[in-house]
Amino acid sequence: MPDNSPNSWEARADRYNLYGFTDLPTVEARGAVVVTHGKGPYIFDTAGRSYLDANSGLWNMVAGFDHQGLIDAAKAQYDRFPGYHSFFGRLSDQTVMLSEKLIEVSPFDRGRVHYTNSGSEANDTLVKALWFMFRHEGQPERRKILTRINAYHGVTAVSASMTGKPYVGTFGLPLPGFIHLTCPHYWRFGEAGETEAQFTARLARELEDTILREGPETIAGFFAEPVMGAGGVIPPSDGYFQAVQPILRKYGIPFVADEVITGFGRTGEVWGCQTYDFTPDAIISSKNITAGLFPMGAIILGPELADRIQAASEAVEEFPHGFTASGHPVGCAVALKAIDVILNEGLLENVRALTPQFEAGLARLAQKPNIGEWRGKGLMGALEAVADKETKRPFDGTLSVSERIANACTDQGLICRPLGQSIVLAPPFIITPAQMDEMFDKLEKALDKVFAEVA
Numbered sequence: 001m002p003d004n005s006p007n008s009w010e011a012r013a014d015r016y017n018l019y020g021f022t023d024l025p026t027v028e029a030r031g032a033v034v035v036t037h038g039k040g041p042y043i044f045d046t047a048g049r050s051y052l053d054a055n056s057g058l059w060n061m062v063a064g065f066d067h068q069g070l071i072d073a074a075k076a077q078y079d080r081f082p083g084y085h086s087f088f089g090r091l092s093d094q095t096v097m098l099s100e101k102l103i104e105v106s107p108f109d110r111g112r113v114h115y116t117n118s119g120s121e122a123n124d125t126l127v128k129a130l131w132f133m134f135r136h137e138g139q140p141e142r143r144k145i146l147t148r149i150n151a152y153h154g155v156t157a158v159s160a161s162m163t164g165k166p167y168v169g170t171f172g173l174p175l176p177g178f179i180h181l182t183c184p185h186y187w188r189f190g191e192a193g194e195t196e197a198q199f200t201a202r203l204a205r206e207l208e209d210t211i212l213r214e215g216p217e218t219i220a221g222f223f224a225e226p227v228m229g230a231g232g233v234i235p236p237s238d239g240y241f242q243a244v245q246p247i248l249r250k251y252g253i254p255f256v257a258d259e260v261i262t263g264f265g266r267t268g269e270v271w272g273c274q275t276y277d278f279t280p281d282a283i284i285s286s287k288n289i290t291a292g293l294f295p296m297g298a299i300i301l302g303p304e305l306a307d308r309i310q311a312a313s314e315a316v317e318e319f320p321h322g323f324t325a326s327g328h329p330v331g332c333a334v335a336l337k338a339i340d341v342i343l344n345e346g347l348l349e350n351v352r353a354l355t356p357q358f359e360a361g362l363a364r365l366a367q368k369p370n371i372g373e374w375r376g377k378g379l380m381g382a383l384e385a386v387a388d389k390e391t392k393r394p395f396d397g398t399l400s401v402s403e404r405i406a407n408a409c410t411d412q413g414l415i416c417r418p419l420g421q422s423i424v425l426a427p428p429f430i431i432t433p434a435q436m437d438e439m440f441d442k443l444e445k446a447l448d449k450v451f452a453e454v455a
Helices: 009-016 024-028 067-080 093-105 119-136 157-162 166-171 194-216 240-250 305-317 329-344 347-366 401-412 433-454
Strands: 033-037 042-047 048-054 112-116 144-148 176-180 221-223 256-258 283-284 297-301 371-377 379-385 417-419 422-425
Touching: 024 401, 033 119, 048 433, 067 329, 093 297, 093 329, 093 433, 112 119, 119 157, 119 221, 119 256, 119 283, 119 305, 144 157, 144 194, 176 194, 176 256, 194 221, 194 240, 194 329, 221 240, 240 256, 256 371, 329 347, 347 371, 347 379, 347 433, 379 401, 401 417, 401 422, 401 433, 422 433
Parallel strands: 144 176, 144 221, 221 256, 256 283
Antiparallel strands: 033 042, 042 048, 112 297, 283 297, 371 379, 379 422, 417 422
Protein backbone atom coordinates (compact mmCIF):
# COMPACT_ATOMS: atom_id res chain seq x y z
CA MET A 1 0.00 0.00 0.00
CA PRO A 2 1.25 3.52 -0.74
CA ASP A 3 2.36 5.83 2.04
CA ASN A 4 -0.36 8.49 1.93
CA SER A 5 1.02 10.65 4.72
CA PRO A 6 1.08 14.28 3.50
CA ASN A 7 4.86 14.54 3.18
CA SER A 8 5.58 11.10 1.76
CA TRP A 9 7.24 10.85 -1.63
CA GLU A 10 4.17 9.05 -2.98
CA ALA A 11 1.77 11.74 -1.78
CA ARG A 12 3.97 14.56 -3.05
CA ALA A 13 4.28 12.89 -6.44
CA ASP A 14 0.53 12.40 -6.66
CA ARG A 15 -0.26 15.94 -5.55
CA TYR A 16 1.83 17.79 -8.14
CA ASN A 17 2.26 15.55 -11.19
CA LEU A 18 0.03 14.96 -14.18
CA TYR A 19 1.16 11.44 -15.05
CA GLY A 20 1.71 10.47 -18.68
CA PHE A 21 1.17 6.93 -20.00
CA THR A 22 0.46 5.73 -16.45
CA ASP A 23 -2.23 3.35 -15.24
CA LEU A 24 -3.91 5.61 -12.70
CA PRO A 25 -5.68 2.81 -10.77
CA THR A 26 -2.24 1.28 -10.16
CA VAL A 27 -0.87 4.56 -8.81
CA GLU A 28 -3.93 5.01 -6.61
CA ALA A 29 -3.62 1.50 -5.20
CA ARG A 30 0.16 1.22 -5.00
CA GLY A 31 1.60 4.71 -5.14
CA ALA A 32 4.26 6.05 -7.47
CA VAL A 33 7.78 4.63 -7.45
CA VAL A 34 10.06 7.61 -6.79
CA VAL A 35 13.59 6.78 -7.91
CA THR A 36 16.75 8.29 -6.43
CA HIS A 37 19.66 6.72 -8.33
CA GLY A 38 20.86 3.80 -10.39
CA LYS A 39 23.80 1.43 -10.60
CA GLY A 40 24.44 -0.65 -13.69
CA PRO A 41 21.05 -2.00 -14.82
CA TYR A 42 19.42 -1.42 -11.40
CA ILE A 43 17.45 1.54 -10.07
CA PHE A 44 16.78 2.39 -6.42
CA ASP A 45 13.74 4.08 -4.88
CA THR A 46 13.33 6.39 -1.90
CA ALA A 47 12.82 3.40 0.40
CA GLY A 48 16.10 1.87 -0.73
CA ARG A 49 14.50 -0.93 -2.72
CA SER A 50 16.35 -2.04 -5.85
CA TYR A 51 14.84 -3.05 -9.18
CA LEU A 52 16.40 -4.66 -12.22
CA ASP A 53 15.15 -2.38 -14.99
CA ALA A 54 14.35 -4.76 -17.82
CA ASN A 55 13.13 -1.91 -20.01
CA SER A 56 16.30 0.23 -19.92
CA GLY A 57 14.32 3.16 -18.54
CA LEU A 58 12.24 3.85 -21.64
CA TRP A 59 14.24 1.65 -24.06
CA ASN A 60 17.16 4.06 -23.89
CA MET A 61 19.44 3.61 -20.84
CA VAL A 62 21.40 1.00 -22.73
CA ALA A 63 24.73 1.64 -20.95
CA GLY A 64 23.08 1.46 -17.54
CA PHE A 65 22.45 4.22 -15.04
CA ASP A 66 25.94 5.18 -13.95
CA HIS A 67 28.31 4.89 -16.93
CA GLN A 68 31.19 7.11 -15.87
CA GLY A 69 32.44 7.84 -19.37
CA LEU A 70 29.08 9.27 -20.40
CA ILE A 71 28.79 11.27 -17.20
CA ASP A 72 32.30 12.64 -17.66
CA ALA A 73 31.54 13.63 -21.28
CA ALA A 74 28.55 15.66 -20.12
CA LYS A 75 30.49 17.29 -17.28
CA ALA A 76 33.41 18.20 -19.53
CA GLN A 77 31.16 19.82 -22.11
CA TYR A 78 29.24 21.75 -19.45
CA ASP A 79 32.58 23.11 -18.27
CA ARG A 80 33.72 23.93 -21.80
CA PHE A 81 30.58 25.30 -23.47
CA PRO A 82 27.32 24.54 -21.66
CA GLY A 83 24.69 25.52 -24.19
CA TYR A 84 23.92 27.02 -27.57
CA HIS A 85 21.53 26.78 -30.52
CA SER A 86 21.99 25.80 -34.16
CA PHE A 87 20.27 28.76 -35.83
CA PHE A 88 21.61 31.43 -38.19
CA GLY A 89 24.54 29.32 -39.35
CA ARG A 90 26.01 29.25 -35.84
CA LEU A 91 26.44 25.87 -34.18
CA SER A 92 28.83 24.17 -31.83
CA ASP A 93 31.83 22.13 -32.87
CA GLN A 94 30.25 19.14 -31.09
CA THR A 95 27.20 19.48 -33.34
CA VAL A 96 29.34 19.42 -36.47
CA MET A 97 31.27 16.38 -35.25
CA LEU A 98 28.09 14.50 -34.36
CA SER A 99 26.55 15.16 -37.78
CA GLU A 100 29.70 13.77 -39.40
CA LYS A 101 29.57 10.71 -37.14
CA LEU A 102 25.87 10.04 -37.80
CA ILE A 103 26.38 10.02 -41.56
CA GLU A 104 29.51 7.89 -41.11
CA VAL A 105 27.64 5.17 -39.17
CA SER A 106 24.42 5.46 -41.21
CA PRO A 107 23.61 3.27 -44.23
CA PHE A 108 24.11 6.36 -46.42
CA ASP A 109 27.29 7.35 -48.24
CA ARG A 110 26.37 11.01 -47.70
CA GLY A 111 23.48 13.03 -46.33
CA ARG A 112 22.41 15.72 -43.88
CA VAL A 113 21.25 15.77 -40.26
CA HIS A 114 18.75 17.98 -38.44
CA TYR A 115 18.36 17.85 -34.64
CA THR A 116 15.33 17.87 -32.37
CA ASN A 117 14.73 17.17 -28.68
CA SER A 118 12.89 13.84 -29.04
CA GLY A 119 11.78 11.17 -31.45
CA SER A 120 8.29 12.65 -31.55
CA GLU A 121 9.69 15.99 -32.69
CA ALA A 122 11.93 14.26 -35.21
CA ASN A 123 8.99 12.50 -36.86
CA ASP A 124 6.98 15.73 -36.79
CA THR A 125 9.93 17.59 -38.32
CA LEU A 126 10.38 15.15 -41.17
CA VAL A 127 6.68 15.26 -42.06
CA LYS A 128 6.96 19.06 -42.26
CA ALA A 129 10.16 18.74 -44.29
CA LEU A 130 8.42 16.44 -46.80
CA TRP A 131 5.49 18.83 -47.11
CA PHE A 132 7.97 21.69 -47.58
CA MET A 133 9.92 19.75 -50.22
CA PHE A 134 6.92 18.69 -52.27
CA ARG A 135 5.44 22.18 -52.20
CA HIS A 136 8.72 23.53 -53.58
CA GLU A 137 8.66 20.85 -56.27
CA GLY A 138 5.22 21.92 -57.46
CA GLN A 139 3.33 19.09 -55.73
CA PRO A 140 1.60 20.82 -52.79
CA GLU A 141 -1.14 18.17 -52.82
CA ARG A 142 1.35 15.57 -51.53
CA ARG A 143 0.29 15.73 -47.88
CA LYS A 144 -0.89 12.25 -46.86
CA ILE A 145 1.26 10.09 -44.61
CA LEU A 146 1.12 6.28 -44.55
CA THR A 147 1.88 4.35 -41.35
CA ARG A 148 0.55 1.11 -39.83
CA ILE A 149 -1.95 0.06 -37.18
CA ASN A 150 -0.14 -0.42 -33.83
CA ALA A 151 2.71 1.84 -34.97
CA TYR A 152 4.05 4.34 -32.47
CA HIS A 153 5.70 7.49 -33.81
CA GLY A 154 5.24 10.01 -31.01
CA VAL A 155 2.94 12.36 -29.14
CA THR A 156 2.94 15.72 -30.94
CA ALA A 157 -0.24 16.39 -32.91
CA VAL A 158 1.42 15.21 -36.13
CA SER A 159 3.38 12.26 -34.73
CA ALA A 160 0.37 11.13 -32.70
CA SER A 161 -1.64 11.20 -35.92
CA MET A 162 0.98 8.85 -37.35
CA THR A 163 0.60 6.57 -34.33
CA GLY A 164 -1.85 3.75 -35.00
CA LYS A 165 -3.07 3.22 -31.44
CA PRO A 166 -6.68 3.60 -30.24
CA TYR A 167 -5.85 6.13 -27.53
CA VAL A 168 -5.04 8.85 -30.07
CA GLY A 169 -8.80 9.08 -30.64
CA THR A 170 -9.21 10.57 -27.16
CA PHE A 171 -7.50 13.70 -28.51
CA GLY A 172 -9.69 13.89 -31.61
CA LEU A 173 -6.84 12.52 -33.72
CA PRO A 174 -5.59 11.53 -36.23
CA LEU A 175 -5.57 14.68 -38.27
CA PRO A 176 -6.93 14.34 -41.82
CA GLY A 177 -4.60 12.66 -44.29
CA PHE A 178 -2.94 10.16 -41.93
CA ILE A 179 -3.64 6.65 -43.17
CA HIS A 180 -2.98 3.47 -41.18
CA LEU A 181 -2.33 0.19 -42.99
CA THR A 182 -2.57 -3.32 -41.57
CA CYS A 183 -0.11 -4.19 -38.81
CA PRO A 184 2.45 -6.71 -40.16
CA HIS A 185 1.88 -9.10 -37.21
CA TYR A 186 1.28 -12.48 -38.80
CA TRP A 187 0.42 -14.34 -35.56
CA ARG A 188 -2.40 -11.94 -34.73
CA PHE A 189 -3.61 -10.71 -38.12
CA GLY A 190 -2.95 -13.62 -40.46
CA GLU A 191 -6.16 -15.12 -41.83
CA ALA A 192 -7.19 -18.74 -41.40
CA GLY A 193 -5.15 -20.94 -43.73
CA GLU A 194 -2.96 -18.04 -44.85
CA THR A 195 0.79 -18.67 -44.94
CA GLU A 196 3.20 -16.01 -43.76
CA ALA A 197 4.30 -15.43 -47.35
CA GLN A 198 0.67 -14.97 -48.39
CA PHE A 199 0.10 -12.58 -45.49
CA THR A 200 3.09 -10.46 -46.58
CA ALA A 201 1.83 -10.46 -50.16
CA ARG A 202 -1.63 -9.36 -48.98
CA LEU A 203 -0.13 -6.43 -47.06
CA ALA A 204 1.88 -5.41 -50.12
CA ARG A 205 -1.30 -5.48 -52.23
CA GLU A 206 -3.07 -3.42 -49.58
CA LEU A 207 -0.30 -0.82 -49.76
CA GLU A 208 -0.52 -0.51 -53.54
CA ASP A 209 -4.32 -0.53 -53.51
CA THR A 210 -4.27 2.26 -50.89
CA ILE A 211 -1.81 4.31 -52.92
CA LEU A 212 -3.95 3.97 -56.03
CA ARG A 213 -7.18 4.71 -54.16
CA GLU A 214 -5.80 7.82 -52.47
CA GLY A 215 -3.77 8.87 -55.51
CA PRO A 216 0.03 8.60 -55.47
CA GLU A 217 0.21 12.30 -56.26
CA THR A 218 -1.31 12.99 -52.78
CA ILE A 219 1.07 10.91 -50.65
CA ALA A 220 4.14 12.49 -49.03
CA GLY A 221 5.71 9.54 -47.25
CA PHE A 222 5.59 6.09 -45.67
CA PHE A 223 6.95 5.78 -42.10
CA ALA A 224 7.70 2.42 -40.48
CA GLU A 225 9.54 1.10 -37.45
CA PRO A 226 11.77 -1.87 -38.38
CA VAL A 227 10.33 -3.56 -35.28
CA MET A 228 7.22 -1.97 -33.79
CA GLY A 229 8.20 -0.99 -30.27
CA ALA A 230 5.30 0.48 -28.29
CA GLY A 231 2.94 -1.60 -30.39
CA GLY A 232 4.20 -4.57 -28.39
CA VAL A 233 7.56 -5.50 -29.97
CA ILE A 234 6.21 -6.69 -33.31
CA PRO A 235 8.79 -7.80 -35.89
CA PRO A 236 7.57 -7.65 -39.49
CA SER A 237 6.37 -10.72 -41.29
CA ASP A 238 8.98 -12.45 -43.43
CA GLY A 239 9.90 -10.43 -46.50
CA TYR A 240 7.71 -7.49 -45.53
CA PHE A 241 10.12 -4.66 -46.26
CA GLN A 242 11.35 -6.29 -49.46
CA ALA A 243 7.72 -6.44 -50.59
CA VAL A 244 6.74 -2.85 -49.77
CA GLN A 245 9.86 -0.93 -50.78
CA PRO A 246 9.57 -1.51 -54.56
CA ILE A 247 5.96 -0.33 -54.44
CA LEU A 248 6.98 2.88 -52.70
CA ARG A 249 9.75 3.47 -55.25
CA LYS A 250 7.32 2.82 -58.10
CA TYR A 251 5.15 5.73 -56.97
CA GLY A 252 7.93 8.06 -55.78
CA ILE A 253 6.94 7.87 -52.11
CA PRO A 254 9.78 8.49 -49.62
CA PHE A 255 10.36 5.62 -47.18
CA VAL A 256 11.33 6.68 -43.65
CA ALA A 257 12.63 4.20 -41.07
CA ASP A 258 11.62 5.25 -37.57
CA GLU A 259 14.62 3.92 -35.63
CA VAL A 260 13.93 5.72 -32.37
CA ILE A 261 13.93 2.37 -30.53
CA THR A 262 15.79 0.07 -32.91
CA GLY A 263 18.64 2.42 -33.79
CA PHE A 264 22.11 2.00 -32.30
CA GLY A 265 22.09 -1.66 -31.50
CA ARG A 266 18.78 -2.85 -30.08
CA THR A 267 18.22 -5.46 -32.82
CA GLY A 268 21.84 -6.63 -32.91
CA GLU A 269 22.91 -4.34 -35.76
CA VAL A 270 23.59 -0.61 -35.62
CA TRP A 271 20.28 0.00 -37.42
CA GLY A 272 17.12 -2.06 -37.62
CA CYS A 273 17.03 -1.48 -41.37
CA GLN A 274 20.33 -3.36 -41.56
CA THR A 275 18.82 -6.22 -39.58
CA TYR A 276 16.01 -6.44 -42.15
CA ASP A 277 18.20 -5.67 -45.16
CA PHE A 278 16.64 -2.54 -46.61
CA THR A 279 17.86 1.01 -47.12
CA PRO A 280 15.33 3.77 -46.41
CA ASP A 281 15.38 7.32 -47.71
CA ALA A 282 15.74 8.74 -44.20
CA ILE A 283 16.14 7.57 -40.61
CA ILE A 284 14.58 8.92 -37.43
CA SER A 285 16.87 8.55 -34.42
CA SER A 286 16.52 9.24 -30.70
CA LYS A 287 16.74 7.34 -27.37
CA ASN A 288 19.98 5.33 -27.77
CA ILE A 289 21.69 8.20 -29.59
CA THR A 290 22.60 9.59 -26.14
CA ALA A 291 22.12 6.33 -24.18
CA GLY A 292 19.32 8.19 -22.39
CA LEU A 293 21.53 10.83 -20.76
CA PHE A 294 20.27 13.79 -22.77
CA PRO A 295 16.99 14.49 -24.63
CA MET A 296 17.81 14.40 -28.34
CA GLY A 297 16.31 13.36 -31.65
CA ALA A 298 17.65 13.54 -35.18
CA ILE A 299 16.49 13.15 -38.74
CA ILE A 300 19.21 11.59 -40.87
CA LEU A 301 18.57 12.24 -44.55
CA GLY A 302 19.96 10.00 -47.25
CA PRO A 303 21.46 11.54 -50.40
CA GLU A 304 18.30 12.08 -52.44
CA LEU A 305 16.15 13.60 -49.72
CA ALA A 306 19.09 15.66 -48.47
CA ASP A 307 19.52 17.20 -51.93
CA ARG A 308 15.81 17.80 -52.47
CA ILE A 309 15.16 19.38 -49.07
CA GLN A 310 18.31 21.47 -49.41
CA ALA A 311 17.11 22.71 -52.80
CA ALA A 312 13.75 23.67 -51.31
CA SER A 313 15.54 25.51 -48.52
CA GLU A 314 17.76 27.41 -50.92
CA ALA A 315 14.72 28.51 -52.91
CA VAL A 316 13.36 30.39 -49.88
CA GLU A 317 16.84 31.06 -48.44
CA GLU A 318 16.29 28.93 -45.31
CA PHE A 319 14.71 25.82 -43.82
CA PRO A 320 12.26 27.67 -41.56
CA HIS A 321 12.13 25.15 -38.74
CA GLY A 322 14.07 24.32 -35.58
CA PHE A 323 14.07 24.19 -31.79
CA THR A 324 15.95 26.28 -29.25
CA ALA A 325 17.97 23.29 -28.05
CA SER A 326 18.42 21.64 -31.46
CA GLY A 327 21.99 20.37 -31.66
CA HIS A 328 22.72 21.33 -28.05
CA PRO A 329 26.49 21.07 -27.50
CA VAL A 330 26.20 19.01 -24.32
CA GLY A 331 23.74 16.64 -25.95
CA CYS A 332 25.99 16.27 -28.97
CA ALA A 333 29.04 15.59 -26.79
CA VAL A 334 27.09 12.93 -24.90
CA ALA A 335 25.85 11.43 -28.19
CA LEU A 336 29.38 11.22 -29.58
CA LYS A 337 30.46 9.36 -26.46
CA ALA A 338 27.36 7.15 -26.44
CA ILE A 339 27.94 6.05 -30.03
CA ASP A 340 31.55 5.26 -29.15
CA VAL A 341 30.47 3.30 -26.07
CA ILE A 342 27.91 1.25 -27.99
CA LEU A 343 30.14 0.51 -30.97
CA ASN A 344 33.58 0.29 -29.33
CA GLU A 345 33.11 -0.76 -25.70
CA GLY A 346 31.49 -4.12 -26.39
CA LEU A 347 27.84 -3.19 -25.92
CA LEU A 348 26.75 -4.11 -29.44
CA GLU A 349 28.73 -7.34 -29.17
CA ASN A 350 26.97 -8.10 -25.88
CA VAL A 351 23.57 -7.67 -27.53
CA ARG A 352 24.59 -10.22 -30.14
CA ALA A 353 26.14 -12.58 -27.61
CA LEU A 354 23.15 -12.60 -25.25
CA THR A 355 20.39 -12.71 -27.87
CA PRO A 356 20.31 -16.57 -27.86
CA GLN A 357 19.90 -16.63 -24.07
CA PHE A 358 17.24 -13.92 -24.29
CA GLU A 359 15.29 -15.79 -26.96
CA ALA A 360 15.60 -19.06 -25.06
CA GLY A 361 14.17 -17.41 -21.94
CA LEU A 362 11.24 -16.02 -23.86
CA ALA A 363 10.62 -19.35 -25.59
CA ARG A 364 10.66 -21.20 -22.25
CA LEU A 365 8.07 -18.89 -20.70
CA ALA A 366 5.98 -19.11 -23.87
CA GLN A 367 5.33 -22.76 -23.02
CA LYS A 368 2.96 -21.63 -20.28
CA PRO A 369 -0.72 -22.24 -21.08
CA ASN A 370 -1.59 -18.54 -20.94
CA ILE A 371 1.22 -17.24 -23.16
CA GLY A 372 0.09 -17.24 -26.76
CA GLU A 373 3.27 -16.06 -28.44
CA TRP A 374 6.80 -14.91 -27.78
CA ARG A 375 8.37 -12.56 -30.30
CA GLY A 376 11.36 -10.31 -30.58
CA LYS A 377 14.63 -9.37 -32.24
CA GLY A 378 17.96 -8.76 -30.56
CA LEU A 379 17.37 -7.55 -27.00
CA MET A 380 13.75 -6.52 -27.43
CA GLY A 381 11.04 -9.09 -26.82
CA ALA A 382 7.47 -9.64 -25.72
CA LEU A 383 5.24 -12.34 -24.28
CA GLU A 384 1.56 -12.06 -25.19
CA ALA A 385 -0.94 -13.24 -22.60
CA VAL A 386 -4.05 -15.08 -23.80
CA ALA A 387 -7.09 -16.58 -22.12
CA ASP A 388 -7.09 -19.42 -24.68
CA LYS A 389 -3.88 -20.47 -26.37
CA GLU A 390 -5.48 -22.45 -29.19
CA THR A 391 -7.86 -19.72 -30.34
CA LYS A 392 -5.53 -16.81 -29.34
CA ARG A 393 -8.45 -15.31 -27.43
CA PRO A 394 -7.23 -12.44 -25.23
CA PHE A 395 -8.19 -11.95 -21.62
CA ASP A 396 -11.11 -9.66 -20.84
CA GLY A 397 -9.69 -6.16 -20.79
CA THR A 398 -11.25 -5.44 -17.40
CA LEU A 399 -8.83 -7.95 -15.84
CA SER A 400 -5.85 -5.69 -16.72
CA VAL A 401 -3.70 -8.80 -16.97
CA SER A 402 -0.51 -7.24 -18.30
CA GLU A 403 -0.68 -4.43 -15.73
CA ARG A 404 -1.10 -7.00 -12.98
CA ILE A 405 1.91 -8.92 -14.26
CA ALA A 406 4.00 -5.75 -14.36
CA ASN A 407 2.94 -4.91 -10.79
CA ALA A 408 3.79 -8.41 -9.64
CA CYS A 409 7.19 -7.99 -11.28
CA THR A 410 7.71 -4.72 -9.41
CA ASP A 411 7.01 -6.58 -6.18
CA GLN A 412 9.77 -9.01 -7.19
CA GLY A 413 12.22 -6.16 -7.84
CA LEU A 414 11.88 -6.22 -11.62
CA ILE A 415 10.74 -3.43 -13.95
CA CYS A 416 8.99 -4.57 -17.13
CA ARG A 417 6.38 -2.89 -19.29
CA PRO A 418 2.77 -3.83 -20.03
CA LEU A 419 1.67 -3.06 -23.60
CA GLY A 420 -1.82 -4.18 -24.48
CA GLN A 421 -1.91 -7.80 -23.32
CA SER A 422 1.82 -8.21 -23.70
CA ILE A 423 4.74 -7.91 -21.32
CA VAL A 424 7.72 -6.24 -22.95
CA LEU A 425 11.40 -6.70 -22.11
CA ALA A 426 14.20 -4.49 -23.45
CA PRO A 427 17.13 -4.82 -21.03
CA PRO A 428 20.21 -2.60 -21.07
CA PHE A 429 23.01 -3.66 -23.38
CA ILE A 430 25.30 -4.14 -20.36
CA ILE A 431 23.17 -6.90 -18.83
CA THR A 432 25.08 -10.03 -17.82
CA PRO A 433 24.01 -13.66 -18.26
CA ALA A 434 23.38 -13.92 -14.50
CA GLN A 435 21.24 -10.78 -14.51
CA MET A 436 19.27 -12.12 -17.47
CA ASP A 437 18.59 -15.30 -15.50
CA GLU A 438 17.43 -13.11 -12.61
CA MET A 439 15.12 -11.23 -14.99
CA PHE A 440 13.43 -14.37 -16.29
CA ASP A 441 13.20 -16.00 -12.84
CA LYS A 442 11.41 -12.97 -11.41
CA LEU A 443 9.16 -12.66 -14.44
CA GLU A 444 8.19 -16.32 -14.20
CA LYS A 445 7.14 -15.92 -10.57
CA ALA A 446 5.01 -12.93 -11.53
CA LEU A 447 3.40 -14.80 -14.43
CA ASP A 448 2.58 -17.80 -12.29
CA LYS A 449 1.03 -15.59 -9.60
CA VAL A 450 -1.21 -13.62 -11.96
CA PHE A 451 -2.27 -16.57 -14.13
CA ALA A 452 -3.26 -18.48 -10.99
CA GLU A 453 -5.57 -15.56 -10.14
CA VAL A 454 -7.18 -14.98 -13.55
CA ALA A 455 -6.97 -18.20 -15.62
